[in-house]
Amino acid sequence: MMSSRLLRTSALALAVAGLLASGCSAGGDGAAPRAGAPSLSGTAGLERYYAQKLSWRDCGVPEFQCATLRAPLDYAKPGGGDVKLAVSRVRATGPGKRLGSLLVNPGGPGGSAVGYLQGYAGIGYPAPVRARYDIVAVDPRGVARSEPVECLTGPQMDAYTQVDTTPDDAGETSALAASFRTFADGCAKRAGKVLPHVSTVEAARDMDILRAVLGDERLTYVGASYGTFLGATYAELFPKRTGRLVLDGAMDPSLPAAELNRDQTAGFETAFQAFAADCVEVADCPLGTGSPQAATARMRAFFRELDAKPVPTGEGRELGEALATTGVIAAMYDEAAWPQLREALTRAMDGEGAALLALADSYYEREADGTYSNLMYANAAVNCLDLPPAFAGPAEAQKAVPSFEKASPVFGRGLAWAALTCTYWPAPATGRPHRITAEGAPPLLVVGTTRDPATPYKWARSLAAQLSSGVLLTYDGDGHTAYGRGSDCIDTAINAYLLEGTPPPAGKRCS
Known part of the structure; x- marks a missing residue:
């Protein structure tokens, strides 16, 4: 039985890659995140989470490290218990000056970001990007290694x-x-x-804790499919802490x-x-x-x-x-x-x-x-x-x-x-459809594929128009998402944005 709104990267492509068996920015210039004192404004009651230190250990996968991040189960009651979130990274390979951390999410919702990192992104992302960024992933709460939701045998x-x-x-x-x-x-x-605490808003707040713990002033991020909604939600919550965001295979949050x-x-x-x-x-x-x-x-x-x-x-x-x-x-x-x-x-x-x-x-x-x-x-x-x-x-x-x-x-x-999936759900919805503008965020790159099956192209156009600083990059082709799927035009444009902070010109199309 198909599940409602399953927005995800291609299971087949990831299986091949070995992974598988929905205020103002500081300066407003889209600068890359800088290592140093992280932003802690607006974190009252959450200080112990933002001040935690990650204890990195060997993952059992060559070159990758793993750690556990703690976040409050309920952000409205931060003293009411924690969730433990699985984090992994692969360090920047060089040469060139390190630009910080690049957080990745493959979509779903429910896709393992750690699995995606270790099975594809950490070794398959373009070499110039891997040279300059530590590639980092966190399984969102409720997913895979992070307090996973279980339902049936x-x-x-x-x-x-x-x-x-x-x-x-x-x-x-x-x-x-x-x-x-x-x-x-x-x-x-x-x-x-x-179960009542696995919303996208809560996952986005977890990402901000991770950003701070990693020592990055701003979040740099590549999100695919549902990961675009997660990234856009982050920009809505934390525009001052938003850096270079790639939203590939975009979802329309207003529907x-x-x-x-x-x-x-x-x-x-x-x-x-x-x-x-x-x-x-x-x-x-x-x-x-x-x-x-x-x-x-x-x-x-x-x-x-x-x-x-x-x-x-x-x-x-x-x-x-x-x-x-x-x-x-x-x-x-x-x-x-x-x-x-x-x-x-x-x-x-x-x-x-x-x-x-x-x-x-x-x-x-x-x-x-x-x-x-x-x-x-x-x-x-x-x-x-x-x-x-x-x-x-x-x-x-x-x-x-x-x-x-x-x-x-x-x-x-x-x-x-x-689409009846949620009709009988035991935890009431906490979100509502709404436009996301992320006022004050630097340029945010929205990528849409014209014949995308899971995230229709019109969603990318809509999200780019909603975002106050949205820039639309179009791939005229088939398949779900565009980055790293064979288009030199797409990859070159996204790489330039991630490495230099320069988005492609408005209306750019690739095939």
Whole structure:
């Protein structure tokens, strides 16, 4: 079962990289953070957190160091207990003067920033950037190594991911609603005290403690996907402490949950149409070699066939419509996965569902032993705190189905129902949709990809327009996010911004 507003970097690309198995600035000139006395203004009651010293140790991964950062569980009651946050870094390699720390976040919400650093960013970011910055990551509260939210056992999660998300009658609708309740109840029982305190605002405040502890006057940051919302939230809270922020694959913070979900649904349709147009040009396309429209019709028909009769996978789980849809969506994040998707669809249409199931498992971060990472649990926990639910109940979801199907004939129906994720959530939302302007922050670089499946390009345009100092950089291409994905034009522009503080000219486009 797809989770509502899963905004993340490509699971497939990260798997290849080894990671995997939603006032005025000081001077206002966008200067890089400087080592020295950190800013402590506005930290009353939090002094012990800002004054802590990190004890760095070997991570067991060559060249990387790890530490534990403490932050208050509840910022409104800083004496009421701590959360322990996992931090990792790789030191600047040189040559050249060190510019400070560069904090990275891969998105999700729920993606492990530490895993991303150690599996990709710390070794795969452009060499000039790694030479001048210590690359640093912190798993946000509730994620991976930082007080992880847990909800279901492996077998329970297996059952959850197979629930029919395109109900055809009252019985199937009731079963779907019951599955969301079971998920929410599991989180309430197993996540304990942390569940009401994993919002994006709290994660952004944690980042400011880390900035100060690292000795940086301003935060320098690269956030992908949901990480753009985290970075923009930081700039909103701490414009005087904001330095060079790259917001790649931007999210629009002004939209309510239902609209965010519908926009993302349209984004997956855009990506699927690009895949279909490519597929019909090759001889082995399982959707035919006619028009993209015919390929779309074949995809929809195959999903209906799986809804009526799942196919075997060689293990206890069958490939039904829900898992097949997730597998297809997983491949939309990176066009490099399109050949793999063609093969998986070909085999599934021949009655062998294992390859398409593997794509779905990569999306859910399911291991071969049947265990899951906490990605999906943290994803729901953060999203459900950040915004009120998309729908009050199944009746509202049903009413919204036509608008979702208009946004995506292929995925719309299932994603409309998946937006019920937060309806039964035990912790009430603390955030609301709103525009983020970050008045007084230096130039902030917003990056958008024209055919991005998970964060539609119009979100990048909107965020850049909202930010008082937003600068939009456009990648005319496919896939989710742009930095480090093969465009020299994009990488050169972002590198110049990070190293020199110079944003690209307004309206710059790359392909």
